[in-house]
Amino acid sequence: MFLFSTIRIGQSTLASNDLNEIVLRANPLQPKVVDVLMGHIRSQFTLNTPVDQSNQPLFFDTQFVADLTKMFPKFSKLSKKDTFRFSTNITERFTSNPQAERFYFPFNLDKLHWVGVCVDSASWSIVVMDCNIALRNDNLMSRELSPIADMFPFLLKLCRKQLVHKDGRALSIVRPRSILQNPCLADSAVSAVLLIQAHAVAGVDVCQCITPDVIGSEVERLSVMFYEATVGML
Known part of the structure; x- marks a missing residue:
């Protein structure tokens, strides 16, 4: 168990019980903890990517997903979708790299299971990285992600992306079957x-x-790194 008050990782704050939650994984992780993990991989990717690589991907947190999906009821009622105006807290996420072609974020199902999502504007698809496909068949997963598939084309158009289908066609949804499965809900995040x-x-x-057997060692490595970056060497 890690004993400390709080540690700061990028712009996120992690309490000791949150870090212990990652290590123990007795229950599915909370969004605030998942956001810390997303912040970490975003910072690591930025550090290890050449600064002149203009199309490097963007990584979004759970709040982005929540804000976007809340807009869907209003969006769906419009006959002219391209007149819809997304909030600034959505569009400003794209300003750091206007040439990005891929957009990554975590997506939660029933507050129990997490999947990784990649919106790929080059292939005009949403890639769903799911370690437990038995929980949702392809039709149900498509239904879960249909707000994102329908709204993202117009969001990209608003943000002046170049690789955008002018007809606003929804993105296709793909779930690769090559991803190894792990039925443990607490490991899904x-x-x-x-x-x-x-x-x-x-x-x-x-x-x-x-694979399921690398989750434990990866979590221990991340937890020790988070702790030592703020508190000091173990």
């Missing part, structure tokens, strides 16, 4: 974040390296 990291680095093939 860490699996989703690691799958996002792997996919961002080298695509879906390297996602096969995220």
